[in-house]
Amino acid sequence: MGSSEDDPTASSTEKQALPEEQEKSEGKDDAKPAQTASLGNYFRALSYATGKDRLVLAVALISAIASGVPLPLMNIVFGNLVGNFNGYFMPGTSVTEAQFKSSVNQLSLYIVYLFIAKFCLTYFSMALFSQPISKVDQVSVGTVTNTITTLSNTIQQSISDKLAILFQSVALLFAAFIIAFKFSWALTLVTSSALLFVVVGCSVTLPIMTKIQQRIDKADEKHSSIAAEVFGSIRTVVSLGAQESLSKRYATWVEEARKRGHGLSLIFGIHFAMVFFALYASFSLAFWFGLKLYREGHIKEINTVITVFFSVMIVVSVLGNIASPLIIVSKAASAAGSFFELIDSEKVDVGGLREPDASAHVDIIFRDVRFTYPTRPDVPVIKGLDLRFQNGKTTALVGPSGSGKSTIVALVERWYQLATSPEDRNQGSIYAGPHDINSLDLKWWRSQIGLVQQEPFLFNDTIFNNVAFGLIGTKWEKEPDSVKRELIEKACREAFAEEFIQRLPEGYATIVGQSGIKLSGGQRQRLAIARSIVKEPKILILDEATSAIDVRGEKIVQAALDRVSRNRTTIMIAHRLSTIRRADHIVVMKGGVNVEEGTHEELLQLEGGVYRDLVNAQRLELLAEDDDNTSNAMLELQEEAQSPPMAVQEKTHDEGNDEDKNRGVIRTIGLMLYEQRRRWPFYLLLLVSTAGAGTAFPLQSWLFAKLIEVFRFTGQKLVDAANFWSLMFFLLALAVAVLYSTVGSSANSLSMRISEACRKEYFQNILAKPIPFHDLNENASGSIVSRLATDPKQVQELIGLNGAFPLISTFSMIGCIAIAFSFGWKLSLVTVFAALPCTFLAAFMRIRYELQFEAMNAEVYAGSSQFAAEAIDAFRTVSSLTMEDTILDRYTQLLREQQKKAFRRARYATLIFAFSDSVELCAMALTFWYGGQLLASREYQPTSFFVIFMAIVQGGQSAGQFFSFASNFAQAAASANRIINSRPQPDELSAASFEKKELVRGGHRTGASVEFRDVTFKYASQDVPLFTGLNVSIQSGQFVAFVGPSGCGKTTVISLLERFYSPSQGAILFNGEDIRTLEIASYRRALSLVAQEPRLFEGSIRENILLGLDESEFTEEELIQACKDAEIHDFITSLPEGYATDLGIKAQTSLSGGQRQRLCIARALLRKPSLLLLDEATSSLDSQSEKVVQGAMERLARKRSLTIVAVAHRLATIQKADVIFVFGAAHAGQASRIVEQGTHQELLRAKGTYWQMCQEHALDR
Known part of the structure; x- marks a missing residue:
């Protein structure tokens, strides 16, 4: 945790005391030899x-x-x-x-x-x-x-x-x-x-x-x-x-x-x-x-x-x-x-045992492991965990957000060390066969692991190089590009990424942008999967590996993961229980310990069991074994090939260029x-x-x-x-x-x-x-x-x-x-x-x-x-x-x-x-x-x-x-x-003219009507528009959803509504007025966005929830109610400092993905928007939290107090929507378009694209 004494933004009272407190904290720092500035440091730099x-x-x-x-x-x-x-x-x-x-x-x-x-x-x-x-x-x-x-x-x-x-x-x-x-x-x-x-x-x-x-x-x-x-x-x-x-x-x-x-x-x-x-x-x-x-x-x-x-x-x-x-x-x-x-x-000692003295073809064993993050020393995350990941078997970890699932991954990767001294909070041992993993060569050990994280990170480089990074530390690292290309193309085929890569003008040579910004979430995820399997790792760790992929893509990629995980020690973390039902062993985590273990069928038999409740919360009717693989996968591959080009967000304007x-x-x-x-x-x-x-x-x-x-x-x-x-x-x-x-x-x-x-x-x-x-x-x-x-x-x-x-x-x-x-x-x-x-x-x-x-x-x-x-x-x-x-x-x-x-x-x-x-x-x-x-x-x-x-x-x-x-x-x-x-x-000043109309909302919160009128949009780097002539009408107070394959333009709809971009042609109307004629700050105050990848900032939990708002306009009760609606209040109050808990410099890593997402949902609800935008807002939540948050959204929708526009891959979350718009593509290389619209039941009766998606998702079947 960052020290509030060193932060002038910690609170209003702390701001006033900043110089004195800063003097004290830095006076302590100055006492450390490493921090003294001397010519010795200067000459050492020359060394x-x-x-x-x-x-x-x-x-x-x-x-x-x-x-x-x-x-x-x-x-x-x-x-x-x-x-x-x-x-x-x-x-x-x-x-x-x-x-x-x-x-x-x-x-x-x-x-x-x-x-x-x-x-x-x-x-x-x-x-x-x-x-x-x-x-x-x-x-x-x-x-x-x-x-x-x-x-x-x-x-x-x-x-x-x-x-x-x-x-x-x-x-x-x-x-x-x-x-x-x-x-x-x-x-x-x-x-x-x-x-x-x-x-x-x-x-x-x-x-x-x-x-x-x-x-x-x-x-x-x-x-x-x-x-x-x-x-x-x-x-x-x-x-x-x-x-x-x-x-x-x-x-x-x-x-x-x-x-x-x-x-x-x-x-x-x-x-x-x-x-x-x-x-x-x-x-x-x-x-x-x-x-x-x-x-x-x-x-x-x-x-x-x-x-x-x-x-x-x-x-x-x-x-x-x-x-x-x-x-x-x-x-x-x-x-x-x-x-x-x-x-x-x-520094951590990186040397140690490696092949042939050690092997990765062994069980991974946790023995009485206790762990607390250094940023939150008063909040134990793992509490005496005993667990075995069997060699060559797939073990799935499920449980509520914050139960310690991703922490287990961090410990296996040795991002954190378990201490040997009895005074340290972090105790216990992790073994790879007979060897404590701390005794293994760190780089060798990590090279044996293929990891796909919940929020995949790509480097600002080509697709080829991003996948090739997975070969570092392997026998193929020094091979010529021709050999690497075969391995990379094979991995991309197995991750079903090759289809969208081939449609790109520069193919594998395409630059993906900073953090992969030029790709959709599903496309980034598939490249991350290809990168993790290209080296044929002995251990495969999948931390919500399919959370950002649409229903079709999820089943395709899941089939690929099932295939590549055979004969490998595989650790899967998932909230979508359909992705782990075939696991050899399922471990249910809660409160930092494993409360249930067994196969899918065994856990379903436990009356009142945690896993059984999770399954029921997801309202998922699971299919028999005969719904498998081959024929459906081929059909889905053909449909996937129809999906439009990626949304490359580059040089859309000349501003800044x-x-x-x-x-x-x-x-x-x-x-x-x-x-x-x-x-x-x-x-x-x-x-x-x-x-x-x-x-x-x-x-x-x-x-x-x-x-x-x-x-x-x-x-x-x-x-x-x-x-x-x-x-x-x-x-x-x-x-x-x-x-x-x-x-x-x-x-x-x-x-x-x-x-x-x-x-x-x-x-x-x-x-x-x-x-x-x-x-x-x-x-x-x-x-x-x-x-x-x-x-x-x-x-x-x-x-x-x-x-x-x-x-x-x-x-x-x-x-x-x-x-x-x-x-x-x-x-x-x-x-x-x-x-x-x-x-x-x-x-x-x-x-x-x-x-x-x-x-x-x-x-x-x-x-x-x-x-x-x-x-x-x-x-x-x-x-x-x-x-x-x-x-x-x-x-x-x-x-x-x-x-x-x-x-x-x-x-x-x-x-x-x-x-x-x-x-x-x-x-x-x-x-x-x-x-x-x-x-x-x-x-x-x-x-x-x-x-x-x-x-x-x-x-x-x-x-x-x-x-x-x-x-x-x-x-x-x-x-x-x-x-x-x-x-x-x-030109920027004229675009942001001060004469534009300010959007004024009355004291009574109401929804907003939205209309896309003949909207055409094209990113500058694309040869064809993402969509043309898009016509969508959303009534005030409606709950509408957009679904479709990755890269079809769902998130672009959200970006256009947020005015991150402007349509190439056509207009977007908000309560009957073109949004380009509205003063942008007042317009955005009427909106709330919960993005697919939640972002928090240094500061306290309270400051993060109130970010961008005038604190005087909101009562403490309203803030607490928003957190209760987002199912995060209980977690916050369980922390020693409650809402004043400082998230520290690394706010993005101090909480689990689900906890960060729920904080962002609370932040959005507190704003009392006329239009709530949800871009995969519950993708990081466990089943129970998702159900509670979804219930809150549906209650808001029934009150007609706001209009909700949701982008979703989990179809269970949008069944209650008033209108569901289904994106598709007529032919490869052409613009995306809406192929169906209606309620959940209407679309099921039509037995079209949406019906097929539901069949693949095993929903209401």
Whole structure:
């Protein structure tokens, strides 16, 4: 069970206490070693690299370190040049103009050599870092959508160019210190004292940042989990009108993430104030103390002071640039902690005995088994069960919902372990012959079992591959496709799936969609049966294997199952007792124990027996043995072949299929900022602080020139000038501290607010999309949740510090160019227009490549994250088919394909990056050379030259820093485009016009009349319409039913009534009005849908029943009555917390199928609908519950208080219907049509299609 303390949606009182309770619960969590975020976790993430990856990483790091050395070496050259310049302009100098020019030329060439070295090394290191470490993204743990997308992307970013920048910066740092120490250890030590202050300060702030980031990640996991639930059950959400309530639940955790994120604002402010004050103050200290040493004779030459000063300046620049990669690495450490928290959790030992030491041709024996689900520890499910499944025999399990039948399957599959310690609630043993099944090799054991579950799961792949998955772990796994095809076709024939497969345009190559959404329920079930029998398993487990199949199909498939279960140990779970009457042994379960055992005939003889009551409740007159198999099966096969094509739900509309509008970076980000213009105080504060921080660089170049000029003075004038200009540098340090503190806090606060707004809007926009949008492969729930997690995060990163620093760089670049021109237009003109255009061109090309790369990345990672989310959502299917290695291999292949594409594209991007990162050295060389010529001719004074030189150097570095964020711009622009493009398009707005009539129902609940008038409907992927000219008239208060073969369009009728789709032609009238003219929300409030596969959500039982409703409109008595009518009230009250019982994160697996279905029926009844839609609503119920619920439905029908439209395969459930519509097909390949209609008795007298279905169902015979 999920803890209500950790859930802001648990209740209204709990919501108010959320931050405090969350703090307590997370404080406990933080105490666990696995959850602490540390650099150890980060380096452990790197350990997932292969040997090749590690070699690449090592060479890349060495190259990055080497590329950081040339810039500090340039300081020696620059120091010598300054010495030459000052010497040339000193009064009485002996240096001639020719000597001066020669020296300038030689030293300028040295700088060019350094440019070449830096270019080569930078290109090499960046090219290597562009290869992502393949194993990092393969760790599929935790909340899949958040961990695999947001957290793994954070780790990947930290390993790519950010790690290169970090190591390059560290190399710069060490090289600068080594050079500084060589020239003057005393001056270096004194100036380093400020840096020690920075290191101590960072050791305090960075851990706090990491801890806060961890708490933000927890909140992100919560809202990602909600999004996964919502978009994985989108039809249920839409039918309940629960969009608003679930949006609020989602928004609660998004707001919580933002609140926690505000804690970073203060820390960022303190961090940047401390760092930049210390760094700029070290300039002041360096010059003041350097001049003191120079004056006292400890330093002989000015170039020593300049070299040390510039080395300190490099340290300043490095520590300024190192902040961003350090923050990324700290976030990655937090993200890695989330990975390893689950990776390090206790794992089941999968090794053990296998053939020939063990065999599956043995009895399976339960001995005094007691079991309680970990999500409901206070509710025992199995209570001292002793049971034997005989080898080679068929044993059937029957009993009420929740009696423990499916739990027995889970224990045989070893999804749960029975403990050995006496303190554990789960006790007992399960044996396969002489061996405890826990001693068997887990994968071998599961490979011996063929499982068909009640809710079959298919992967978003071809029909061929879905059936072929059943061969994993068998001797046929490595066989060629030709051999596999024979086995697959044979299995599909035995499961009677081949008929509908052959009618599909692409046959076995047909993609079935996410969770098999493109197939009808019966078609999915038959493919699941084919998958389970294709490997010829020794043990066959059928958990309601025919529950989703129509009457004809059920008998056909049952004949196939009877055939394949011969000589196999078979465990059958069924509510339809006709499917288990031939079982060798029947076990009746009740309350977690077996209360009766025997054959069908033996159990019928027990007066007052549970099994006998179940049979009577189903009102099933069982046939004699002579009703068998062969002739009927052949007739039914022919009829099955007449059934229409499958309902492929793909690209029904063009909505959501439009190409994304690729707006430019500036336009996209500008649009998002404009829409959030109410945040203008933050904009103004950030603009002023970044502009102020940007002016620090041109002011610094002017102050530097003034300080160099001081060396020309002597005596007291030198002392006064040194003190004054050093003080000016200190005042600049104070101003910079305030400005950068403001930048850090305001940028983070603004980015968190805008990210919150983007995330909420994004969620609501996608939630408002029509159902056909969600049918598209690219909009599978895994892809949507991945985009919801990453896109707002990318926008947040850009608008935050990653956007603030480029803004500072922009102001700095403008200021540097302006001050350079003000001191000397000639030198400025040459350097600006000769050097900077190269930088800008390289940067432009880089952004262009980054944008293309990000678009490609988004597409590929959407596919891989969708695949991973789908695989983990189906973990029971994956484990039962022993597909773990196959899933990992396939996921690896998806990432490897992305890796190859990324590397091909990165070769050009890294070349451009290396050039743009190194070209500033060329600018320096050109400035030195041409400036030397102007100085030699006495046209310029040293002050002018140094101001221009420093301004151009700073401008170039600012440009480099700006363009180093090009990838962030590219990613954020692509993400912002997707958010903007998710908004309703003009055609969608017109389709959902606000002028449409709102459906108002009076206080007295009445039924609704429904009419299908010449309705034609065709899915886009079908060649022929599903049905044409459909005419159906349903009177108010009637109980009508639709029956027919699987895939004939019964469920499509329900979907059309729910307005999931619109008719291609014709109209559907509701109380005489076309439903397309009604306001959709008010229309759906008049409907209730109980779907074939019930969907529940995280939260309490009460919250699930009231989902989408205004609680104030319903009394407690009404809620209880709805649950009593659905035969679920007694079960709820038997739970320790009753209606407040939290279903936990895995609400879909915390209850049995029948219990979930009855909760959904109660939810539908509570809404008091005018039109109740039942799509196989009782298929998951046991006979007694079905009878009670059916009685409630019939009572409602007799009151004429609502209209009921039911789709059913169990004909016993619709005998009392006022009208039964029978679907059929005239000929294969043509549209389905209604072939009969009437009451149950009228249709029996007609002895047509319905009569034949009843004969097959052994009903009223």
